[in-house]
Amino acid sequence: MTDSEVRVVATDDEREDAFAVRKAVFVREQGVDEELEWDEYDDADSSAVHFVGYRDGEAVGAARLREYEPDVGKVERVAVLESVRSEGWGRRLMAALESEANERGFDRLVLHGQTSAEGFYHELGYETTSDVFDEAGIPHVEMEKRL
Template sequence: MTDTDVRVVTTDAEREDAFAVRRAVFVDEQGVDEELEWDEHDEPDADATHFVAYDDGEVVGAARLREAAPGVGKVERVVVAEARRGEDWGKRVMESVEQTAREEGFDRITLHAQTRVEGFYESLGYESVGEEFVEADIPHVEMRKSL
């Protein structure tokens, strides 16, 4: 691995890096309550696969993937550090998540996108499903993509 990549979290240090960028974006920047940000899927032995993105050793993004139903992966907690947005890191993170989802046997992905980034996910082939809803006091829409 290089110092510039998106990788599956395998060490405590990588886990801490992923959680730090999530905290910076969701809690500090967007004002999400700490208790809503962290859940059972963040525990060390949880059922989720976590991802962290680095650029020359700097933590720039993160995400997690877990099973929502047989054959269906749920992508959650996708973040890119504020200063690094617009540099394709979101796309790189999602490509890595989707590749891992395929390897884990998922044939579809679902996610809850903040409505302000719905267009980003549409550009990656995701389609909106259903009505807008509020999660953590932020407008969201469910989106899906076949792999």
């Protein structure tokens, strides 16, 4: 049996694990410039909430939630290592993130999803609310979901 869980990041080690997943997926795999990947919401004193998924003690997924505007959260930096993408980690990360968003009183979530992941987010109840646009050299759409 595999030991798996998604945690809200609470320690420096967990933060480093989440960032390592993001670097593997966005920087190495997708070619996003590191200058674009890291921002002020990654600082330890930011109010953003980071999530990390572990399988048998290895970090395999990451995500971030922050307040976008009053009562609205923004889903960001959802990443799952390629080697475990068929194991439901995206769904687990989003379930944990949406649970946290509910606890924080958000009644709506927005995100900028890569067009390659648009179907995944549709399956989770998100609706596309924009035309395709470029973000970090990758086609994206804006999506939202009422909680």
